[in-house]
Amino acid sequence: MLILARRIGESIMVGDQVEISVVDIKGDQVKLGIKAPSQVKVYRREVYAAIQQENLAAAAAAPQTLPKLEELMGGEGRKPPAPPAPAPPAPGKSGSPPPAPKKP
Numbered sequence: 001m002l003i004l005a006r007r008i009g010e011s012i013m014v015g016d017q018v019e020i021s022v023v024d025i026k027g028d029q030v031k032l033g034i035k036a037p038s039q040v041k042v043y044r045r046e047v048y049a050a051i052q053q054e055n056l057a058a059a060a061a062a063p064q065t066l067p068k069l070e071e072l073m074g075g076e077g078r079k080p081p082a083p084p085a086p087a088p089p090a091p092g093k094s095g096s097p098p099p100a101p102k103k104p
Contacts, residue, residue, distance in 0.1 A: 004012055011021040017037050024031040034042050043051065 006022045008022050011019050019035040021033040023033045
């Protein structure tokens, strides 16, 4: 583990896109600011642990619960929507190829 000392207003970089700044210090609490791209997920450790627990519980769900889920989602045997109908030919176009030129 890397341990760094920082003062209020100072930052550290994690890679090229994540910046962690010390925003405030009050007693034994440190407030951090984190700048990261939207695709980088940032969680408090306890929230991350709860997400992992929920994912494990969902992965362990019994297969017999799937029909119940399907029922909740709108009933059994739902068919996917039909593909859109082809567009009609543009005005002035018959949809067939142009006639071949006549030979002299």
